[in-house]
Amino acid sequence: MGMTMTQKILAAHAGLDSVVAGQLIECNLDVVMANDITGPMALPIFRQMADKVFDKDKVVLVPDHFTPNKDIKSAQNARDIQDFSREQGLTHHMVQGKCGVEHAILPERGIVTAGECIIGADSHTCSYGALGAFGTGVGTTDIATGMATGQAWFKVPSAIKFVLTGKPSQYVSGKDIILHIIGMIGVDGALYKSMEFVGDGIEHLTMDDRFTICNMAIEAGGKNGIFPVDQQTLDYIHEHSTKPYQVFEADEDAEYEQVIEIDLAQIRPTVAFPHLPGNAHTIDEIEASEKIYIDQVVIGSCTNGRISDMRKAAAILKGKTVHPEVRVMVIPATQKIFLQCMEEGLAQIFVESGCAFNTPSCGACMGGHMGVMCKGEKCVSTSNRNFVGRMGDVESLIYLASPEVAAASALAGYIANPEKIGGEE
Amino acid sequence: MIANGKVLKYGDNVDTDVIIPARYLNSFDAKELASHVMVDLDPTFVDRLEPGDIVVAKSNFGCGSSREHAPLALKTAGVSCVIANSFARIFYRNSINIGFPILECPEAVAGIDEGDKVEVEFETGVIKNLTKGTSFQAQAFPPFLQKMIEANGLVNYVNAKK
Numbered sequence: 361m362g363m364t365m366t367q368k369i370l371a372a373h374a375g376l377d378s379v380v381a382g383q384l385i386e387c388n389l390d391v392v393m394a395n396d397i398t399g400p401m402a403l404p405i406f407r408q409m410a411d412k413v414f415d416k417d418k419v420v421l422v423p424d425h426f427t428p429n430k431d432i433k434s435a436q437n438a439r440d441i442q443d444f445s446r447e448q449g450l451t452h453h454m455v456q457g458k459c460g461v462e463h464a465i466l467p468e469r470g471i472v473t474a475g476e477c478i479i480g481a482d483s484h485t486c487s488y489g490a491l492g493a494f495g496t497g498v499g500t501t502d503i504a505t506g507m508a509t510g511q512a513w514f515k516v517p518s519a520i521k522f523v524l525t526g527k528p529s530q531y532v533s534g535k536d537i538i539l540h541i542i543g544m545i546g547v548d549g550a551l552y553k554s555m556e557f558v559g560d561g562i563e564h565l566t567m568d569d570r571f572t573i574c575n576m577a578i579e580a581g582g583k584n585g586i587f588p589v590d591q592q593t594l595d596y597i598h599e600h601s602t603k604p605y606q607v608f609e610a611d612e613d614a615e616y617e618q619v620i621e622i623d624l625a626q627i628r629p630t631v632a633f634p635h636l637p638g639n640a641h642t643i644d645e646i647e648a649s650e651k652i653y654i655d656q657v658v659i660g661s662c663t664n665g666r667i668s669d670m671r672k673a674a675a676i677l678k679g680k681t682v683h684p685e686v687r688v689m690v691i692p693a694t695q696k697i698f699l700q701c702m703e704e705g706l707a708q709i710f711v712e713s714g715c716a717f718n719t720p721s722c723g724a725c726m727g728g729h730m731g732v733m734c735k736g737e738k739c740v741s742t743s744n745r746n747f748v749g750r751m752g753d754v755e756s757l758i759y760l761a762s763p764e765v766a767a768a769s770a771l772a773g774y775i776a777n778p779e780k781i782g783g784e785e
Numbered sequence: 786m787i788a789n790g791k792v793l794k795y796g797d798n799v800d801t802d803v804i805i806p807a808r809y810l811n812s813f814d815a816k817e818l819a820s821h822v823m824v825d826l827d828p829t830f831v832d833r834l835e836p837g838d839i840v841v842a843k844s845n846f847g848c849g850s851s852r853e854h855a856p857l858a859l860k861t862a863g864v865s866c867v868i869a870n871s872f873a874r875i876f877y878r879n880s881i882n883i884g885f886p887i888l889e890c891p892e893a894v895a896g897i898d899e900g901d902k903v904e905v906e907f908e909t910g911v912i913k914n915l916t917k918g919t920s921f922q923a924q925a926f927p928p929f930l931q932k933m934i935e936a937n938g939l940v941n942y943v944n945a946k947k
Contacts, residue, residue, distance in 0.1 A: 500879070501883060745800075
């Protein structure tokens with residue numbers, strides 16, 4: 361029986377010719393990553409097992425969640441991983457102010473590439489599937505073990521195949537596609553499974569679209585999301601990385617639990633209402649209902665903080681002014697993207713239109729800092745979770761959307777259709 | 786090993802943000818985390834919880850973030866086990882790794898109400914509702930997982946084998 365793309369990557373990393381869904385295997389890891397929340401907790405566990413990391417090229421600790429340090433405890437946590445990173449001589453030594461959000465910085469620096477097996481102590485580690493890699497989130501104990509041994513055990517996942525056809529319309533991007541999919545299959549629709557995206561529609565998806573789609577595989581319960589490697593992937597890899605890479609393809613007779621066909625041309629701008637990423641509504645449904653007035657807009661995160669997200673938001677905001685009662689945070693995901701925003705004039709557009717233009721951080725997305733909401737406030741966010749209390753008070757509300765919808769809503773003061781460039785107030 | 790306690794019951798998709806909100810994640814001190822556990826879902830949880838109590842929930846328990854702080858907070862607060870229709874995969878793995886027993890058993894979830902007294906035997910996977918006099922069969926933990934739970938987690942289990 362044939363293997364899925366994910367199964368092939370896992371088999372290769374377990375030194376096996378073939379694997380089947382449900383099989384328990386032990387894999388060699390190419391990258392082991394943690395951040396300033398999960399990393400400090402892993403260090404005492406790591407020290408019970410080892411003095412040195414298994415490979416200083418392959419362990420990466422990224423300070424991004426409570427950075428810039430939000431309080432004394434957070435400062436200590438960031439200090440602990442920075443000291444550890446230096447003491448261990450880690451090749452990719454990440455220091456705040458010089459890096460960015462983990463799932464943006466690792467691909468940008470070429471630390472992750474096609475065909476790899478990657479674990480991260482962060483649930484959105486599934487993002488790296490955009491590169492044709494297996495990436496999955498784990499907890500602290502698993503990451504500490506991975507840092508010490510370079511190995512992790514996995515149950516080989518079954519898969520759902522998503523056959524994407526057609527070309528998305530101008531204001532539909534990766535975010536709308538993944539919110540549409542989660543709305544269709546539910547927040548546990550891919551529980552324990554791979555989400556493999558194929559079909560001739562993927563040629564219309566940029567690498568940034570693919571990162572966004574794979575990033576939110578976890579929001580459907582998925583173990584990983586993955587795209588095949590095509591010319592766009594290779595161009596991206598050659599631009600960002602000098603690492604050797606390997607291209608895997610699913611077998612033609614691979615077995616899938618489910619095959620779902622999606623015509624991208626039919627997908628509308630889509631918003632996930634509180635309190636689940638699967639609570640999807642199209643912009644047409646929203647326009648046909650009572651207006652949803654908002655207090656805050658966040659454009660950024662590991663889901664939508666990349667340069668194309670910045671460009672799309674700026675194109676809508678250019679020459680206009682955000683609603684007087686709405687605060688807007690634009691947060692490029694890395695220092696490089698921040699600089700690109702300056703060079704391309706996007707930073708000026710954001711600030712002139714009335715947005716705060718912030719340093720890279722995960723803070724706003726997880727209610728850590730730099731964008732926390734009080735009771736009763738509503739936010740349109742390009743991030744990935746709209747759970748109760750995720751961005752602050754338990755009585756605040758989060759609507760997940762694309763950068764285009766977020767920018768249009770920032771102008772209108774309510775959730776608005778980007779096709780009408782900020783509504784018709 | 787046996788768990789025995791009264792049940793606190795919840796619905797679908799109990800996520801790790803409500804189990805332990807990010808605003809408390811500047812610490813990984815288990816007791817401090819435990820003092821805030823479940824606060825955004827049920828502010829009465831910590832006050833009502835007695836050591837050994839059992840959390841029962843519907844589908845996709847522990848979805849969201851990879852924070853191991855979530856099962857650690859539940860365990861340290863005194864929860865003896867979680868029974869649910871299904872668990873999110875990272876939460877499942879994290880729980881086993883810290884020696885926190887969790888069981889998938891939709892029949893038990895359907896047959897147990899808030900406040901019921903329940904007993905769980907991990908060797909056999911038998912869940913008894915002592916209040917209603919009913920019994921359910923979950924999949925028993927294989928011996929290596931039983932040992933991992935008895936050793937209080939993966940690290941101790943691995944070190945004990947050295």
